[in-house]
Amino acid sequence: MADDDEKVKDEVKGEAVGGTAGEVVAEKPQEIVEEVVKEQEVLLPGWVPKTRLGQLVRDGNIKTIDEILEKNMAIKEPEIVDFLLGELKEDIIEINMVQRMSDSGRRTRFAVTALVGNGNGYIGIGRAHAKEVGSAIRKGVGRAKLNMIHVKRGCGSWQCGCGKDHSVPFAVKGKSGSAEITILPGPRGLGVVANDTAKRVLVLAGIKDVWTFTSGETRTKVNMSYATFNALKQMISTRGAL
Numbered sequence: 406m407a408d409d410d411e412k413v414k415d416e417v418k419g420e421a422v423g424g425t426a427g428e429v430v431a432e433k434p435q436e437i438v439e440e441v442v443k444e445q446e447v448l449l450p451g452w453v454p455k456t457r458l459g460q461l462v463r464d465g466n467i468k469t470i471d472e473i474l475e476k477n478m479a480i481k482e483p484e485i486v487d488f489l490l491g492e493l494k495e496d497i498i499e500i501n502m503v504q505r506m507s508d509s510g511r512r513t514r515f516a517v518t519a520l521v522g523n524g525n526g527y528i529g530i531g532r533a534h535a536k537e538v539g540s541a542i543r544k545g546v547g548r549a550k551l552n553m554i555h556v557k558r559g560c561g562s563w564q565c566g567c568g569k570d571h572s573v574p575f576a577v578k579g580k581s582g583s584a585e586i587t588i589l590p591g592p593r594g595l596g597v598v599a600n601d602t603a604k605r606v607l608v609l610a611g612i613k614d615v616w617t618f619t620s621g622e623t624r625t626k627v628n629m630s631y632a633t634f635n636a637l638k639q640m641i642s643t644r645g646a647l
């Protein structure tokens with residue numbers, strides 16, 4: 406991002422969060438989140454694709470997101486995901502305020518980590534910065550849509566063995582920064598046994614019953630959410646157990 410390359414002196418405010426110096430956690434402005442979501446809903450009917458992939462989707466030549474994800478094709482416009490998956494739930498994991506001193510004075514910017522998912526096997530995560538909180542949210546949500554995965558679900562629990570897609574098929578690990586998570590299959594009715602941040606990711610991904618173990622900086626929401634996402638992503642390319 407060009408606008409992040411400003412040569413300014415960092416003025417550190419508060420504790421470092423998410424591994425980035427000078428960021429402080431701000432309250433989630435719920436009204437702004439809702440406004441942004443509404444804005445996106447009205448955008449799609451007039452969607453004019455900017456990429457060839459977008460055109461293929463709009464014209465009905467690609468009918469499912471799996472056709473795109475299985476071929477590892479890069480999604481460059483979020484509308485592709487909206488078009489193929491319909492309404493997605495959004496969860497703003499964290500909004501950080503970053504204050505810096507530059508030649509022209511104090512500058513405030515916002516960093517947003519966003520999740521999008523359908524609660525039924527599809528989830529994406531993204532992070533973005535902007536001068537205004539609303540546009541940081543919009544960009545973060547947009548980025549999350551460019552970073553979607555189809556989660557591999559199953560029933561790998563020896564206590565259960567029902568064969569349904571309520572859990573994960575086997576144990577898997579994920580890491581981001583110093584935050585680490587191990588996700589283990591659980592029996593039906595167990596629920597998502599995880600810390601708050603990991604739970605938000607797992608629930609939005611449509612996983613109902615799992616055990617988790619975490620280590621490292623598990624209270625750092627940005628890293629914890631990415632570690633959980635990375636574990637789910639890892640599962641797609643893994644065939645066996647840990």
Ligand SMILES: [Zn+2]
Nearest residue numbers: 560565566567
């Ligand atoms: Zn089961």
